[in-house]
Amino acid sequence: MRELEGETTGTGQTTETPFSALVAHLREDGTTRLAVEKKTVSSLYMPDPYRSLPAVTIRVHYSSLNYKDALSASGNRGVTRSYPHTPGIDAAGIVTASEDTRFEEGQKVIVTGYDLGSNTSGGFGGMIRVPGDWVVPLPAELTLRDAMILGTAGFTAAYGVKKLLDNGLMPIYPGHDKPHSGMEEGSKPGNSQLDNSQPGNHDKAENPSLPVLVTGATGGVGSVSVGILHRLGFRVIAVTGKPEAREYLRSIGADEVRDRSFVMDVDASRLLLSGRWAGGIDTVGGKLLEAMILQTAQAGVIACCGNVTGHELHTNIYPFILRGVGLMGIDSALCDMQIRQNLWKRLATDWRPAHLDKILAREVGLHELKEEIDTILKGGQTGRVLVVHE
Ligand SMILES: NC(=O)c1ccc[n+]([C@@H]2O[C@H](COP(=O)([O-])OP(=O)(O)OC[C@H]3O[C@@H](n4cnc5c(N)ncnc54)[C@H](OP(=O)(O)O)[C@@H]3O)[C@@H](O)[C@H]2O)c1
Numbered sequence: 001m002r003e004l005e006g007e008t009t010g011t012g013q014t015t016e017t018p019f020s021a022l023v024a025h026l027r028e029d030g031t032t033r034l035a036v037e038k039k040t041v042s043s044l045y046m047p048d049p050y051r052s053l054p055a056v057t058i059r060v061h062y063s064s065l066n067y068k069d070a071l072s073a074s075g076n077r078g079v080t081r082s083y084p085h086t087p088g089i090d091a092a093g094i095v096t097a098s099e100d101t102r103f104e105e106g107q108k109v110i111v112t113g114y115d116l117g118s119n120t121s122g123g124f125g126g127m128i129r130v131p132g133d134w135v136v137p138l139p140a141e142l143t144l145r146d147a148m149i150l151g152t153a154g155f156t157a158a159y160g161v162k163k164l165l166d167n168g169l170m171p172i173y174p175g176h177d178k179p180h181s182g183m184e185e186g187s188k189p190g191n192s193q194l195d196n197s198q199p200g201n202h203d204k205a206e207n208p209s210l211p212v213l214v215t216g217a218t219g220g221v222g223s224v225s226v227g228i229l230h231r232l233g234f235r236v237i238a239v240t241g242k243p244e245a246r247e248y249l250r251s252i253g254a255d256e257v258r259d260r261s262f263v264m265d266v267d268a269s270r271l272l273l274s275g276r277w278a279g280g281i282d283t284v285g286g287k288l289l290e291a292m293i294l295q296t297a298q299a300g301v302i303a304c305c306g307n308v309t310g311h312e313l314h315t316n317i318y319p320f321i322l323r324g325v326g327l328m329g330i331d332s333a334l335c336d337m338q339i340r341q342n343l344w345k346r347l348a349t350d351w352r353p354a355h356l357d358k359i360l361a362r363e364v365g366l367h368e369l370k371e372e373i374d375t376i377l378k379g380g381q382t383g384r385v386l387v388v389h390e
Helices: 067-073 144-166 220-232 243-251 286-294 337-348 366-377
Strands: 019-026 032-039 055-065 090-098 108-112 127-131 212-215 236-240 256-259 277-282 296-304 326-329 360-364 384-388
Touching (some): 019 067, 019 366, 055 108, 055 366, 144 220, 144 277, 144 296, 144 384, 212 220, 220 236, 220 277, 220 384, 243 256, 277 286, 360 366
Parallel strands (some): 212 277
Antiparallel strands (some): 055 090, 055 127, 055 384, 090 108
16 A cells, blocks of 8 residues: 555544454454454555555445455455455445545545455445545435445345346336335236336336346345335335245335245256246345246346355256346446446435335444344344444
8 A cells, every 4th residue: 555654634634543443353263353443544454456546535434234244254265365354345434535536525425345345444444545446426315324224235236126127127117106015916017118217228028017026135135126126116026034024025115025935945956937027136046046047937137146045056048048038147346337326326316215214224333243243144134234433
């Protein structure tokens, strides 16, 4: 990193002004010890080649907890190579100093993904220092707090929705005129097109009356996906392993709530099964995604982002060559900056889930994060955990 000693970082602070950070220390047995410690901007770590780029220093007001943070905090070397390390792939805050002329002191910004919190010191610290190329100006319609209720989970959900729309899926009730959740009996889905202001083209859709699935629905990506798809007028089936979360999922926009067996109790040795849905967003992977692919109808589209149940995927060619099913991967960390800014703008406006307040599970400080990390690793979180810095 560049020499920082004595540099001011705005509002009378210097690179030696201490702030609090949650630091993961790796033990010899591969487990980690988490501690809240005092750090300084000059002690922040950024690996090559990023450290040679013009940097922006940001006072972090909010971060959030994602599954990847829990992996980093628990010593997963696939996410974080070297420890001690401050996780936190999300940060929203105010620029205190910038070597990059696109940003100025006092500007509100968002940083999600790239290397933040993986090997670069992350948003579980009160300050971050990152290349300007990673920084997104906060859209005027969004607060720093709401940006981090959404965080990487919300951004990933939006990116998944974009992939569905770009590849031809259409809402049943476009134009925000969707009947109240739960009116599935007797409803008459329309066939009208999205207006052209929506991204992508919709020529391919052949299953406008079928619902879409969201798996891992109570999780961060899942919850925001349900919220966005509901707002856009899709008929949403939330697939969950938490029967107690039924009311929660209905309240954020699910038309139906189903146990995972709804998808998985099939003869998965078959090469194709009856098409039951138009696709959807999968956050889980593994056997749930395998069963979802086999039952996706003609010209359906699935956007997948998760590996909660592992990294393997066994399928066959027929859903793809006989039904034209599309399986789209989501790589939110390295998403193109123009797409990234557009998606944040949509999240701030016409794609914003109607019930962000319900998707927010808890606000926590750094000292309370360890318990939340343990819970997310067990698949036990419902909604989003917001991290608030002092
Ligand atoms: N590719 C990308 O760009 C990207 C970006 C963000 C996240 N991700 C990945 O997406 C996944 C979800 O992230 P997240 O932050 O939303 O995590 P999360 O909040 O922990 O949500 C994961 C959800 O998966 C379900 N689940 C947990 N264990 C399961 C199991 N054994 N079998 C089936 N379902 C299980 C649970 O929902 P239910 O109980 O409701 O089923 C859980 O809430 C993670 O794998 C994460 O790494 C990828």
